[in-house]
Amino acid sequence: MAVTIDPARVEAHLMALAQFGADGGTGVRRAVYTPEWVAAQAQVAAWYAAAGLAVRRDSVGNLWGRLDGTDGGGDVIASGSHIDTQLPGGRYDGALGVIAGLLAIQSLREQYGRPKRTLEAVSLCEEESSRFPAANFWGSRAINGMVAPDEPETMRDFDGGTMAAAMRAVGLDPTRVPDAGRTDIETFLELHIEQGPLLELAGLDVGIVNAITSLRHFVVKIAGRSDHAGAVPMDLRRDPMAGAAEIISGVIANALAMGRPAVTTVGRIEVLPNYPSIVPESVAITVDARHPDPDAERELLARHEALFRAVAARRTLDISWHTTADHAPAVCDPGLVRLLEASAAARGIPTMTMHSGAGHDSQNMATRSKVAMIFVQSKDGRSHTPAEFTSIAHATEGITVLAEALHRLAY
Amino acid sequence: MAVTIDPARVEAHLMALAQFGADGGTGVRRAVYTPEWVAAQAQVAAWYAAAGLAVRRDSVGNLWGRLDGTDGGGDVIASGSHIDTQLPGGRYDGALGVIAGLLAIQSLREQYGRPKRTLEAVSLCEEESSRFPAANFWGSRAINGMVAPDEPETMRDFDGGTMAAAMRAVGLDPTRVPDAGRTDIETFLELHIEQGPLLELAGLDVGIVNAITSLRHFVVKIAGRSDHAGAVPMDLRRDPMAGAAEIISGVIANALAMGRPAVTTVGRIEVLPNYPSIVPESVAITVDARHPDPDAERELLARHEALFRAVAARRTLDISWHTTADHAPAVCDPGLVRLLEASAAARGIPTMTMHSGAGHDSQNMATRSKVAMIFVQSKDGRSHTPAEFTSIAHATEGITVLAEALHRLAY
Numbered sequence: 001m002a003v004t005i006d007p008a009r010v011e012a013h014l015m016a017l018a019q020f021g022a023d024g025g026t027g028v029r030r031a032v033y034t035p036e037w038v039a040a041q042a043q044v045a046a047w048y049a050a051a052g053l054a055v056r057r058d059s060v061g062n063l064w065g066r067l068d069g070t071d072g073g074g075d076v077i078a079s080g081s082h083i084d085t086q087l088p089g090g091r092y093d094g095a096l097g098v099i100a101g102l103l104a105i106q107s108l109r110e111q112y113g114r115p116k117r118t119l120e121a122v123s124l125c126e127e128e129s130s131r132f133p134a135a136n137f138w139g140s141r142a143i144n145g146m147v148a149p150d151e152p153e154t155m156r157d158f159d160g161g162t163m164a165a166a167m168r169a170v171g172l173d174p175t176r177v178p179d180a181g182r183t184d185i186e187t188f189l190e191l192h193i194e195q196g197p198l199l200e201l202a203g204l205d206v207g208i209v210n211a212i213t214s215l216r217h218f219v220v221k222i223a224g225r226s227d228h229a230g231a232v233p234m235d236l237r238r239d240p241m242a243g244a245a246e247i248i249s250g251v252i253a254n255a256l257a258m259g260r261p262a263v264t265t266v267g268r269i270e271v272l273p274n275y276p277s278i279v280p281e282s283v284a285i286t287v288d289a290r291h292p293d294p295d296a297e298r299e300l301l302a303r304h305e306a307l308f309r310a311v312a313a314r315r316t317l318d319i320s321w322h323t324t325a326d327h328a329p330a331v332c333d334p335g336l337v338r339l340l341e342a343s344a345a346a347r348g349i350p351t352m353t354m355h356s357g358a359g360h361d362s363q364n365m366a367t368r369s370k371v372a373m374i375f376v377q378s379k380d381g382r383s384h385t386p387a388e389f390t391s392i393a394h395a396t397e398g399i400t401v402l403a404e405a406l407h408r409l410a411y
Numbered sequence: 412m413a414v415t416i417d418p419a420r421v422e423a424h425l426m427a428l429a430q431f432g433a434d435g436g437t438g439v440r441r442a443v444y445t446p447e448w449v450a451a452q453a454q455v456a457a458w459y460a461a462a463g464l465a466v467r468r469d470s471v472g473n474l475w476g477r478l479d480g481t482d483g484g485g486d487v488i489a490s491g492s493h494i495d496t497q498l499p500g501g502r503y504d505g506a507l508g509v510i511a512g513l514l515a516i517q518s519l520r521e522q523y524g525r526p527k528r529t530l531e532a533v534s535l536c537e538e539e540s541s542r543f544p545a546a547n548f549w550g551s552r553a554i555n556g557m558v559a560p561d562e563p564e565t566m567r568d569f570d571g572g573t574m575a576a577a578m579r580a581v582g583l584d585p586t587r588v589p590d591a592g593r594t595d596i597e598t599f600l601e602l603h604i605e606q607g608p609l610l611e612l613a614g615l616d617v618g619i620v621n622a623i624t625s626l627r628h629f630v631v632k633i634a635g636r637s638d639h640a641g642a643v644p645m646d647l648r649r650d651p652m653a654g655a656a657e658i659i660s661g662v663i664a665n666a667l668a669m670g671r672p673a674v675t676t677v678g679r680i681e682v683l684p685n686y687p688s689i690v691p692e693s694v695a696i697t698v699d700a701r702h703p704d705p706d707a708e709r710e711l712l713a714r715h716e717a718l719f720r721a722v723a724a725r726r727t728l729d730i731s732w733h734t735t736a737d738h739a740p741a742v743c744d745p746g747l748v749r750l751l752e753a754s755a756a757a758r759g760i761p762t763m764t765m766h767s768g769a770g771h772d773s774q775n776m777a778t779r780s781k782v783a784m785i786f787v788q789s790k791d792g793r794s795h796t797p798a799e800f801t802s803i804a805h806a807t808e809g810i811t812v813l814a815e816a817l818h819r820l821a822y
Contacts, residue, residue, distance in 0.1 A: 231607030
């Protein structure tokens with residue numbers, strides 16, 4: 001008999017976890033190292049223990065639940081996601097993957113007993129950068145030795161407090177971050193909500209992820225000359241707003257012209273001085289550009305940078321840009337992708353194989369482990385909002401695929 | 412012998428007035444009804460008295476210096492400008508016109524004695540809306556009966572305090588605003604810095620203003636759908652930033668296509684939520700559109716509004732806009748314009764006749780009085796900044812034209 005996942009249990013765990021940091025209605029505010037985060041990790045620890053897993057908190061607050069295999073080998077198959085949220089986020093982003101790892105391993109143990117190979121569920125401490133803007137997947141970076149020694153003391157939250165102080169406040173020693181590093185995780189599988197509309201548009205509940213997009217963030221500053229909005233003729237202006245508008249239209253057109261899956265977003269603008277009757281002196285915009293294929297990413301970025309130069313030169317504006325984030329694409333392990341596809345097919349769950357346009361902890365796990373991901377449908381493609389929603393039926397199907405794959409790997 | 416203006420006196424007065432609210436270097440911060448404003452008006456009152464003028468403070472704090480004419484008639488010829496500044500502004504915007512009215516009348520009295528017709532110098536309390544965003548030329552509106560009864564109690568400054576409270580704090584009774592109204596000012600002449608580059612580009616020190624531009628402020632709100640910057644393909648987005656960029660480029664192109672003196676400025680943007688990795692849910696922009704000709708203004712606004720509709724419809728965005736300021740063009744009195752031209756010519760000062768692209772107290776004075784304005788060259792067209800600069804030589808030429816014209820009118 002194939003492993004079964006109880007939808008009632010999925011729902012009960014999701015709703016229980018959503019109470020930690022509940023923000024009215026369906027919203028959740030649960031930033032790393034806050035009291036609500038501590039309470040949520042304590043709840044997950046209690047669940048791990050009740051499921052028969054050995055509980056361990058590592059030096060950055062990632063929570064692990066371990067089910068030792070009979071083969072005595074050192075390599076581990078792990079599954080989980082992050083426990084923190086946007087401010088506010090919803091009930092599913094991250095949380096569903098934490099619960100998936102727990103319930104998949106718990107169900108396997110209940111239905112099949114002890115595995116041959118060691119399984120671990122994990123609740124990663126931080127992914128969203130919603131408290132520390134530079135945290136940047138803190139939990140999975142620590143596991144993979146990607147945290148620089150000075151980060152705990154130099155990284156600051158939106159209120160100016162250091163990461164080190166926030167860690168100490170919850171009983172963690174910031175000098176011991178390297179102790180969270182692991183080299184024994186052979187395989188990492190992460191279930192996550194899609195955060196986009198493609199599964200829903202395809203009429204599918206579950207997707208298999210074969211690559212995680214690149215991500216490049218530019219901050220582009222365009223400077224001209226501030227002028228009185230009435231007293232300076234149009235033809236004599238060096239208006240950075242005119243240049244910024246042309247660049248915004250241009251980068252969006254570049255991504256559209258390249259076609260799916262190229263994307264580019266201008267989400268943030270800062271205008272100085274930002275008064276209705278003053279031609280601005282400068283306009284700063286963010287440009288977020290992504291593509292899962294490295295060559296196509298280079299082409300997209302080259303088009304964008306050529307546009308920055310051309311618009312500034314033609315309009316005699318000053319322009320400068322710097323990179324604030326730069327993640328290479330992460331390719332999922334082809335064998336794991338095929339395993340997930342086969343596991344879904346065996347359970348009669350139709351899927352499509354797709355890339356992830358969002359970043360995930362799995363991209364950091366990929367530096368030392370084989371990774372792949374399972375997506376479940378997001379209603380209307382929404383995420384990072386209290387309005388995000390994934391049905392219990394879809395979530396249960398995704399966890400079933402995960403459990404089936406773990407069974408094939410570990411038993 | 413023609414009336415003479417002493418440049419040393421112009422410079423001494425300008426530098427003395429700039430000390431009230433001095434903000435480092437050449438900056439001045441002098442908002443209405445602040446201690447530095449009280450001190451500045453007290454200084455002007457002392458100068459009026461020393462010049463032999465009868466000093467009166469009206470019910471909103473406009474300061475008047477009167478030199479009664481021998482003909483005993485009731486109609487007055489007045490000249491002045493505003494004493495308040497941007498935060499920070501410079502030493503010239505407003506202040507130079509206050510000093511011009513004082514020194515022109517003082518010099519005429521010293522050199523010609525008492526006039527036939529009554530002359531008044533005025534230091535208007537407020538023009539810049541730099542403390543109360545809705546004050547909107549408070550001083551000249553009060554003189555012309557344009558202040559609504561509820562304004563003192565409902566209008567708030569950037570810190571939330573009411574206009575009424577600010578008035579009481581400097582000994583003014585907000586219930587007595589209507590007492591500032593005057594119907595006996597037959598002629599109002601205002602000297603002001605140009606705030607644009609046209610005189611400098613033409614190699615002229617002084618300009619004569621024959622019209623003050625219209626001004627329309629729209630706030631345009633463009634709403635779409637907020638999406639994850641990575642997970643939603645470009646072709647499925649309803650991105651309000653893309654629509655805003657197209658509208659910004661379009662309104663600027665409309666004004667350029669119509670040619671001088673049409674102008675349009677987008678100076679302010681508010682993006683929600685303004686995060687780099689989120690397609691915005693809405694973008695609000697201000698559109699400042701001006702033209703001194705009423706028919707051309709209507710045409711410019713019609714093109715802008717047609718653009719708003721077309722972009723929103725094509726991109727299936729929601730769009731709405733409302734008007735936050737709407738000033739009709741003010742035409743200067745043709746006879747006064749000719750008088751100023753002739754006065755300049757008689758003194759060997761070359762001028763050009765031009766419109767004002769900025770709003771001025773004169774546009775409110777025009778509702779009850781004949782008005783005209785004298786512009787003096789602004790270095791690099793700068794204003795509303797500590798960097799604004801007008802040479803003492805150019806200022807003295809402008810005041811000479813003003814004094815010559817007042818002599819022709821009053822003696």
